[in-house]
Amino acid sequence: MALSVENHGTPETPLTVVVMGVSGVGKTTVARLLADRLDLPYAEADDFHPPANIARMSAGIPLDDEDRAPWLRALGGWLRERTEAGTGGVVTCSALKHRYRDTLRAACPGAFFLHLSGGTELVEDRLAHRTGHFMPPSLLASQYAALEPLGADEHGAVLDVGPSPEELVELAVALLRPVNGDLA
Template identity: 85%
Template sequence: MALSVENHDFPQSPLTIVVMGVSGVGKTTLARLLADRLALPFAEADDFHPPANIAKMSAGIPLDDEDRAPWLRAIGAWLKERAEAGTGGVVTCSALKHRYRDILRADAPGAFFLHLSGGHELVEDRLSHRTGHFMPTSLLDSQYATLEPLGADERGAALDVGPSPEELVEMAVALLRPVNGDLA
């Protein structure tokens, strides 16, 4: 179910989408499906982390703003490159704070933020069953404490992650249609 939509007057440009939210909410699953559905390039934000960030999180230590800054700038640069190339793109990124999203918007002012939200118990359960990822369940509380939902001044929408990923993709496409009328 869509929780909110903000559709401000932004210059029309290739569709750049940031699928955001706390770890374990399903960003990668939805972003991959959405990129496939819209025939857009996809990038996983975890691939932009330097080894020091991954080591820190693997040890159960939350990242601070200094750790996140180069990571966010690299994601913003990827979005900018996709916009300049005319391809658009979909990237995952926790983007938990408004100021983090500001860093992304500095390079991609037309980016649309799709905030996946879910209850703590549901997301914790998902995280506890995830394998092969460096983010421990113990850091979930710090992510929820850091999370700042999209503000009225931000271009985006929030979706509850209760429905299936396939249903969420269709909901996301419906939310993006007013932003980019070319969506099928």
């Protein structure tokens, strides 16, 4: 089920999408598929974390706003560069709080936030079966506690993660079409 939120983008602006949500909702999978589907550059937010952030999260210590600030600025820089280059792009980012999204919007005002949302049990189950990731399932509760849903003033939409990643991408493309009419 998709919940559409007010759109502010224009077809003249390269499409930039932030696939957001708590850990385990499938941001990376959906973002990669969406970038491939739309032939856009892709970036993984985890690659922008400094080693100290990775170490904190690996140790089960949630990041605070001070930890996140340079990471968010780096992600915003990537989005701005894609806009300036005219390519657009898709990036993953938890973007849990409105002010985090404000940081990204300051760098890339036209960014569309695709919030992948899922129930706690489903996401806990996904995290329990995930391997090779530094984010421990023990931090999920802190992410849900910090999560501020998209507001009516934010350019984006919410998708429930029940459907397959491929179905989510098709739903996302349908949502993005009014924002950028030349999507195939």
